[in-house]
Amino acid sequence: MFRSRTFQIAVPALIVMALLPLGVGGYILGLLTLAYYYAVFAMSWDLLFGFAGEVNFGPSFLIGIGAYTAALLNHYWLWPIPACLIAGAFAAVIAGAVLAVPALRLTGPYFGLVTLVAVLLLQNMIVLFAGITGGEIGLDLPDVLSIDDGTNYYYALVFMTVSGAILFGLAQSPVGLILQASGQNATEAAALGFNVAKHKLAAFCISAFFSGLAGAMLIFYMGTASVGTVVEIAVGVNVIIAAVLGGRRTIIGAAVGAIFLIGAGELLRPLGQLATFVVSAVALVVILFFPGGFMGRILQSGGGE
Amino acid sequence: MSALLEVSGLTKRFGGLVAVKDIGFTINAGEILGLIGPNGSGKSTVMKCIMGIEKPNAGSVKLSGTDVAGWPTHRIARQGVGIVFQHSHPLQRQTILEHIKLALLPDNLLMLATDHGVTRRAEEIAARVGLAAVMHRLPRTLPFADLRRLELAKAIARNPKVVLVDEPFAGLTSGEVADFSNLIASFRADGHAVLLVDHNVKGVAALVDRVLAMYLGEYVAEGSAEEVMRNETVRRVYLGGKIETAARPDRAGKDRTPLLNVRGLGVLYGKATALEDVSIHVGEGEFVSVVGLNGAGKTTLFNAISGLVPHSGSIEWRGKALAGKTPGGIARDGIVQCPETRELFGDMSVRENLDLGGQHQTLQEATKQLNWLFELFPILKSRQSQAARTLSGGEQQMLAIARALMMKPKLLILDEPTLGLAPVILEQLSKAMETLRQTTDITVLLGEQNVTFALPHADRVYVIEHSRVVWEGDPGRFAEEAGAGYL
Ligand SMILES: Nc1ncnc2c1ncn2[C@@H]1O[C@H](COP(=O)(O)OP(=O)(O)OP(=O)(O)O)[C@@H](O)[C@H]1O
Numbered sequence: 001m002f003r004s005r006t007f008q009i010a011v012p013a014l015i016v017m018a019l020l021p022l023g024v025g026g027y028i029l030g031l032l033t034l035a036y037y038y039a040v041f042a043m044s045w046d047l048l049f050g051f052a053g054e055v056n057f058g059p060s061f062l063i064g065i066g067a068y069t070a071a072l073l074n075h076y077w078l079w080p081i082p083a084c085l086i087a088g089a090f091a092a093v094i095a096g097a098v099l100a101v102p103a104l105r106l107t108g109p110y111f112g113l114v115t116l117v118a119v120l121l122l123q124n125m126i127v128l129f130a131g132i133t134g135g136e137i138g139l140d141l142p143d144v145l146s147i148d149d150g151t152n153y154y155y156a157l158v159f160m161t162v163s164g165a166i167l168f169g170l171a172q173s174p175v176g177l178i179l180q181a182s183g184q185n186a187t188e189a190a191a192l193g194f195n196v197a198k199h200k201l202a203a204f205c206i207s208a209f210f211s212g213l214a215g216a217m218l219i220f221y222m223g224t225a226s227v228g229t230v231v232e233i234a235v236g237v238n239v240i241i242a243a244v245l246g247g248r249r250t251i252i253g254a255a256v257g258a259i260f261l262i263g264a265g266e267l268l269r270p271l272g273q274l275a276t277f278v279v280s281a282v283a284l285v286v287i288l289f290f291p292g293g294f295m296g297r298i299l300q301s302g303g304g305e
Numbered sequence: 306m307s308a309l310l311e312v313s314g315l316t317k318r319f320g321g322l323v324a325v326k327d328i329g330f331t332i333n334a335g336e337i338l339g340l341i342g343p344n345g346s347g348k349s350t351v352m353k354c355i356m357g358i359e360k361p362n363a364g365s366v367k368l369s370g371t372d373v374a375g376w377p378t379h380r381i382a383r384q385g386v387g388i389v390f391q392h393s394h395p396l397q398r399q400t401i402l403e404h405i406k407l408a409l410l411p412d413n414l415l416m417l418a419t420d421h422g423v424t425r426r427a428e429e430i431a432a433r434v435g436l437a438a439v440m441h442r443l444p445r446t447l448p449f450a451d452l453r454r455l456e457l458a459k460a461i462a463r464n465p466k467v468v469l470v471d472e473p474f475a476g477l478t479s480g481e482v483a484d485f486s487n488l489i490a491s492f493r494a495d496g497h498a499v500l501l502v503d504h505n506v507k508g509v510a511a512l513v514d515r516v517l518a519m520y521l522g523e524y525v526a527e528g529s530a531e532e533v534m535r536n537e538t539v540r541r542v543y544l545g546g547k548i549e550t551a552a553r554p555d556r557a558g559k560d561r562t563p564l565l566n567v568r569g570l571g572v573l574y575g576k577a578t579a580l581e582d583v584s585i586h587v588g589e590g591e592f593v594s595v596v597g598l599n600g601a602g603k604t605t606l607f608n609a610i611s612g613l614v615p616h617s618g619s620i621e622w623r624g625k626a627l628a629g630k631t632p633g634g635i636a637r638d639g640i641v642q643c644p645e646t647r648e649l650f651g652d653m654s655v656r657e658n659l660d661l662g663g664q665h666q667t668l669q670e671a672t673k674q675l676n677w678l679f680e681l682f683p684i685l686k687s688r689q690s691q692a693a694r695t696l697s698g699g700e701q702q703m704l705a706i707a708r709a710l711m712m713k714p715k716l717l718i719l720d721e722p723t724l725g726l727a728p729v730i731l732e733q734l735s736k737a738m739e740t741l742r743q744t745t746d747i748t749v750l751l752g753e754q755n756v757t758f759a760l761p762h763a764d765r766v767y768v769i770e771h772s773r774v775v776w777e778g779d780p781g782r783f784a785e786e787a788g789a790g791y792l
């Protein structure tokens with residue numbers, strides 16, 4: 001494992017990222033901080049799609065539940081941040097399980113549809129109960145992670161690294177193998193004695209845990225929770241594009257895709273509306289012509305692992 | 306002693322169709338029971354009911370006394386049942402070794418690392434089934450027989466008390482059948498109970514302790530292989546007669562421009578050579594067989610002719626080069642392939658699949674053709690509205706052949722048409738080819754490793770070995786000059 005190609009790419013990259021605050025300004029650090037949280041969203045999504053074979057069209061449902069649970073606890077009851085984060089992550093797991101247990105019984109595109117509808121429901125709820133949730137405007141948080149750019153950056157970097165290592169390790173482990181078998185051919189996996197529903201549910205819960213936790217951390221970094229940043233369909237779409245762009249079934253690729261997507265969006269910001277267009281076009285080209293994504297390409301040309 | 310597997314009163318209905326009706330049998334430890342019957346008689350369904358993949362409507366399935374009927378599949382698997390599926394669907398991105406390792410893993414969410422024992426055990430099993438040399442490769446790069454070996458390897462890894470083996474011999478050569486028979490016999494030697502389904506009557510008879518015959522979901526006979534094969538009903542509905550060689554009229558104009566002329570064909574898959582300098586020709590109205598073992602290159606040759614794989618060399622059709630034509634264009638020119646993989650539209654009905662084949666004809670023509678095909682394959686007529694995906698293995702094969710014939714091809718390319726067909730259907734298919742030859746001007750290119758079917762229908766035979774044509778000649782001379790390894 002330590003000689004694997006993923007490892008050879010990831011370690012030097014992480015060292016560079018760790019040294020970045022010495023050289024770059026607060027603006028770029030802020031951008032990367034955001035990108036690292038997105039990276040966790042995308043990696044969690046990849047565990048579910050790339051390995052369990054289930055397309056979750058609503059990653060922002062899990063992210064939003066985590067974020068808003070943490071936000072409400074902090075805003076109204078002034079819970080300390082660590083408690084809010086834990087509560088947010090577990091709320092996402094519970095909500096995810098409630099959604100997944102019936103949804104995983106559906107096959108084909110229906111699972112994806114259920115997850116999509118869940119996002120719309122959550123968004124409507126938040127707007128409907130605007131008095132409590134702050135509605136479209138969002139909810140201000142009394143606490144923030146830190147006011148120092150560098151500290152925030154390191155929080156995000158460490159969080160991304162640890163989550164990535166756990167998700168990657170899981171994907172490479174025997175459980176990851178069972179998960180892939182369940183995703184690709186459920187009947188045969190069952191005939192080998194594997195409880196397919198159990199494994200998929202577990203994958204969904206793990207995905208939900210990291211999505212919820214990352215969502216909660218993100219709002220404490222921003223100091224406010226709003227529909228536009230953690231719930232809207234567009235958020236989920238970006239997560240999916242990032243994961244696919246970076247390379248499905250690689251976990252690490254999802255992180256690369258997320259950093260690229262956020263970075264490119266910012267670099268092109270002077271173009272205004274055109275920026276989104278250019279980024280989407282690039283994504284389209286990559287997906288059409290290099291379905292393996294960035295990492296798929298790199299890992300393959302290196303002769304695999 | 307009590308039986309390891311005891312099935313009684315098993316019944317399974319799909320809508321109005323009773324696929325399995327009141328079937329019962331027992332298998333003791335160290336015993337192999339053969340299950341035979343024509344295509345669509347319910348053999349695979351019996352296996353699926355035992356495995357829990359289909360829920361039986363009635364009946365019991367007892368494993369060492371415990372009734373598991375209706376349990377979910379993974380619990381039945383853990384109770385000690387394993388299945389070798391009729392079709393291999395390996396995982397795309399896992400190596401052969403990983404597939405075997407997977408079969409060795411317990412169903413545990415906390416399995417975060419495998420110990421070395423698992424890897425070593427997986428390697429041993431790979432060696433035992435003859436996959437040692439290819440265990441680090443991906444399934445899609447392996448020939449058909451190796452994929453079947455993988456399925457057996459998975460069953461061995463799981464070490465189930467009861468092993469269900471569905472058509473292990475289909476598409477294998479006689480040498481490979483012998484290999485597989487030994488592996489299956491080793492299950493018996495280890496004290497497992499084996500249920501074996503296959504249409505290779507010789508292979509089954511040599512291996513099993515007892516045989517149960519089914520027809521239309523119902524019990525027909527049970528006893529020793531000889532007794533059952535002698536049974537009147539079994540002979541009529543399953544075995545059929547011998548495949549005859551019809552007299553070949555001498556073809557006029559043998560030295561005219563051939564209809565299809567392939568010169569110096571070469572195909573590379575990545576760095577591997579799949580075909581090298583292959584030249585064949587097929588005259589108008591001729592029936593040509595291409596014989597070769599699995600992986601020899603038959604399918605690649607046909608795919609090159611159909612425009613599905615890039616190649617070097619030239620392919621001429623009626624004197625004009627096919628280069629640059631799309632597969633669709635080639636099909637419209639009259640070259641129709643019935644591929645080994647069948648390529649049916651799984652969610653469409655049998656009738657819709659056939660109608661698609663007849664699309665380019667007038668309604669009247671298409672109806673006539675359809676009626677003829679329903680006469681040829683009566684079971685398709687009764688399954689018209691069923692989704693192609695849910696057909697039995699043999700029924701799918703018949704549908705693939707029928708759809709190709711619906712297109713009224715000039716040149717029909719049949720790739721392993723006998724795969725998974727019951728003997729009686731082979732006889733029907735054989736007669737149909739004879740009728741085609743006599744009543745139409747169709748030309749046929751047939752790829753087979755089942756020479757008992759390939760020879761009687763050939764005016765001329767090519768043998769492909771290791772990507773090259775190694776023999777060409779008259780079917781009469783095949784046995785003495787090139788038959789070793791095939792007969
Ligand atoms: N899901 C399904 N829905 C409807 N009909 C089905 C379904 N599955 C199987 N059948 C039908 O049940 C019958 C028995 O099928 P089964 O696969 O058991 O046959 P088989 O004896 O294994 O045949 P073969 O030798 O061709 O493999 C077939 O006629 C098939 O079309």
Ligand SMILES: [Mg+2]
Pocket residue numbers: 348349350391471697698699
């Ligand atoms: Mg079958």
